[in-house]
Amino acid sequence: xxxxxxxxxxxxxxxxxxxxxxxxxxxxxxxxxxxxxxxxxxxxxxxxxxxxxxxxxxxxxxxxxxxxxxxxxxxxxxxxxxxxxxxxxxxxxxxxxxxxxxxxxxxxxxxxxxxxxxxxxxxxxxxxxxxxxxxxxxxxxxxxxxxxxxxxxxxxxxxxxxxxxxxxxxxxxxxxxxxxxxxxxxxxxxxxxxxxxxxxxxxxxxxxxxxxxxxxxxxxxxxxxxxxxxxxxxxxxxxxxxxxxxxxxxxxxxxxxxxxxxxxxxxxxxxxxxxxxxxxxxxxxxxxxxxxxxxxxxxxxxxxxxxxxxxxxxxxxxxxxxxxxxxxxxxxxxxxxxxxxxxxxxxxxxxxxxxxxxxxxxxxxxxxxxxxxxxxxxxxxxxxxxxxxxxxxxxxxxxxxxxxxxxxxxxxxxxxxxxxxxxxxxxxxxxxxxxxxxxxxxxxxxxxxxxxxxxxxxxxxxxxxxxxxxxxxxxxxxxxxxxxxxxxxxxxxxxxxxxxxx
Amino acid sequence: xxxxxxxxxxxxxxxxxxxxxxxxxxxxxxxxxxxxxxxxxxxxxxxxxxxxxxxxxxxxxxxxxxxxxxxxxxxxxxxxxxxxxxxxxxxxxxxxxxxxxxxxxxxxxxxxxxxxxxxxxxxxxxxxxxxxxxxxxxxxxxxxxxxxxxxxxxx
Numbered sequence: 001x002x003x004x005x006x007x008x009x010x011x012x013x014x015x016x017x018x019x020x021x022x023x024x025x026x027x028x029x030x031x032x033x034x035x036x037x038x039x040x041x042x043x044x045x046x047x048x049x050x051x052x053x054x055x056x057x058x059x060x061x062x063x064x065x066x067x068x069x070x071x072x073x074x075x076x077x078x079x080x081x082x083x084x085x086x087x088x089x090x091x092x093x094x095x096x097x098x099x100x101x102x103x104x105x106x107x108x109x110x111x112x113x114x115x116x117x118x119x120x121x122x123x124x125x126x127x128x129x130x131x132x133x134x135x136x137x138x139x140x141x142x143x144x145x146x147x148x149x150x151x152x153x154x155x156x157x158x159x160x161x162x163x164x165x166x167x168x169x170x171x172x173x174x175x176x177x178x179x180x181x182x183x184x185x186x187x188x189x190x191x192x193x194x195x196x197x198x199x200x201x202x203x204x205x206x207x208x209x210x211x212x213x214x215x216x217x218x219x220x221x222x223x224x225x226x227x228x229x230x231x232x233x234x235x236x237x238x239x240x241x242x243x244x245x246x247x248x249x250x251x252x253x254x255x256x257x258x259x260x261x262x263x264x265x266x267x268x269x270x271x272x273x274x275x276x277x278x279x280x281x282x283x284x285x286x287x288x289x290x291x292x293x294x295x296x297x298x299x300x301x302x303x304x305x306x307x308x309x310x311x312x313x314x315x316x317x318x319x320x321x322x323x324x325x326x327x328x329x330x331x332x333x334x335x336x337x338x339x340x341x342x343x344x345x346x347x348x349x350x351x352x353x354x355x356x357x358x359x360x361x362x363x364x365x366x367x368x369x370x371x372x373x374x375x376x377x378x379x380x381x382x383x384x385x386x387x388x389x390x391x392x393x394x395x396x397x398x399x400x401x402x403x404x405x406x407x408x409x410x411x412x413x414x415x416x417x418x419x420x421x422x423x424x425x426x427x428x429x430x431x432x433x434x435x436x437x438x439x440x441x442x443x444x445x446x447x448x449x450x451x452x453x454x455x456x457x458x459x460x461x462x463x464x465x466x467x468x469x470x471x472x473x474x475x476x477x478x479x480x481x482x483x484x485x486x487x488x489x490x491x492x493x494x495x496x497x498x499x500x501x502x
Numbered sequence: 503x504x505x506x507x508x509x510x511x512x513x514x515x516x517x518x519x520x521x522x523x524x525x526x527x528x529x530x531x532x533x534x535x536x537x538x539x540x541x542x543x544x545x546x547x548x549x550x551x552x553x554x555x556x557x558x559x560x561x562x563x564x565x566x567x568x569x570x571x572x573x574x575x576x577x578x579x580x581x582x583x584x585x586x587x588x589x590x591x592x593x594x595x596x597x598x599x600x601x602x603x604x605x606x607x608x609x610x611x612x613x614x615x616x617x618x619x620x621x622x623x624x625x626x627x628x629x630x631x632x633x634x635x636x637x638x639x640x641x642x643x644x645x646x647x648x649x650x651x652x653x654x655x656x657x
Contacts, residue, residue, distance in 0.1 A: 317627075442595055442596060442598070442627065443595070446591050464625075464626040465626075486596070
């Protein structure tokens with residue numbers, strides 16, 4: 001299945017098959033001196049594409065079958081159909097995908113029904129990356145990404161399977177260096193992947209997935225017994241049950257989504273470039289010059305913090321507004337290793353040993369007061385709405401608010417460590433921002449009259465993505481010293497900044 | 503060399519106070535109107551809710567624009583834009599000039615009426631605004647910042 005050549009009679013015009021290269025010329029301005037006929041990917045692409053397509057099809061079809069009350073037999077038949085269809089898709093896509101080089105550009109033609117042609121001028125090729133997923137490893141091929149300067153990831157050219165020799169040829173042709181051995185490499189193993197998926201719900205993905213499932217169920221139920229479901233959802237216990245099912249389903253879906261997004265996560269540093277590869281069905285590769293990294297945030301989520309785990313997130317102006325997934329430097333690290341791993345991957349963020357400067361003891365009640373009042377207010381409003389029997393929620397929520405305040409107090413701290421400023425705080429998750437001082441976008445101190453009376457001051461720093469680190473209720477002297485120190489690095493001395501030349 | 507205490511020196515033009523009072527007044531009309539609607543829907547709260555909302559709006563009008571104007575200070579220094587503002591929480595912000603990506607001067611019919619303009623300073627992280635300058639001051643400030651902007655492609 002993976003080795004045969006297809007018949008060539010129904011080729012699209014202008015992309016002759018690889019076995020008759022000399023008889024036809026490439027379609028556009030290819031000079032005779034550089035004959036590079038349109039090529040297909042390695043035939044392993046059929047299996048690799050088919051696998052991904054079949055996985056999606058089978059999952060969708062089986063879910064629909066089960067929801068509509070199908071027997072295991074129908075489900076199995078649908079699954080078999082999905083696999084067959086996936087194989088068909090894999091074959092058709094391989095047949096219709098060709099690429100060729102001329103002296104101006106790299107051309108890529110794909111699309112089964114509607115041809116989609118991408119032309120990347122040689123000069124705009126930013127990097128040629130290769131990645132090896134598990135399926136590629138089986139066939140001894142590599143996946144190749146041609147990244148384009150200033151283009152979105154949808155515009156890059158991806159070949160799911162080419163031989164290593166072909167990848168090297170393309171690299172040489174496009175004037176890109178062969179990959180050097182990475183200076184540093186960190187991988188996420190299977191255990192780490194499972195743990196990351198279990199502890200870090202992809203909430204956004206889960207919400208959209210739940211909405212999709214609800215719509216699907218709605219449809220399925222509607223077809224079978226009309227308004228049956230809606231009329232049965234009336235007693236509180238049914239509502240609770242439905243809520244539990246939806247939340248459980250969301251969790252399962254977010255778990256699966258995290259697996260799909262983060263499988264095979266690998267980050268490596270080659271010289272002054274970070275390369276990140278990830279993904280199960282579609283491998284994503286991205287690279288970022290270290291000079292563009294403003295900082296890294298160590299995020300200890302609600303589920304991960306108590307387990308001593310954290311995720312690392314990149315802060316860079318290049319990532320402003322992107323989803324959290326795209327900004328992930330590593331989905332899971334042990335908290336105590338986090339700073340060391342950051343230093344290996346982004347040497348500019350190496351910390352000198354030292355301690356965080358924490359808010360003084362007298363700041364504790366300020367951290368507690370606002371969340372406790374908010375809790376009491378929310379509980380009071382609930383009691384007003386539901387009835388007097390709900391009054392215990394007010395003190396309970398006030399207590400919870402107080403605990404949130406204690407957590408924030410214990411998390412807060414700030415530290416100057418060479419060219420790095422460290423700001424730790426607790427929002428929902430505990431976040432430690434390590435930011436390069438001379439790349440801060442702004443920094444600020446703030447004080448209310450009440451804080452002034454207690455000589456406490458807030459400190460805030462802002463990095464290029466718009467991300468912020470804020471340490472509240474610091475000793476005023478500490479905050480002002482940090483403020484002055486940041487002023488002397490951020491404003492002045494741009495010539496010593498190594499990235500200044502662009 | 504520098505501390506929080508060497509405050510920025512320039513105040514906003516006095517006309518910005520009138521503009522803020524006018525803006526807050528329009529917002530206050532909305533608030534009172536909303537209070538009247540809610541009050542007429544619920545029995546027994548009508549006179550109190552209306553009076554309270556009017557009193558609240560008047561106190562706000564009397565205090566906030568004036569305090570806000572009194573607090574606002576800005577300075578363009580050699581390497582940084584230095585701002586201080588805030589009515590309750592007073593914030594002191596430093597924007598390094600090398601981080602500024604572009605500068606824009608906003609002039610609308612509304613701001614023209616008060617004879618002032620708004621100066622927006624954009625960095626990769628977002629926008630910072632000096633909300634009440636004379637037009638000549640703003641243009642000069644813009645030109646001084648632009649003259650010091652260096653490589654724009656170093657984000």
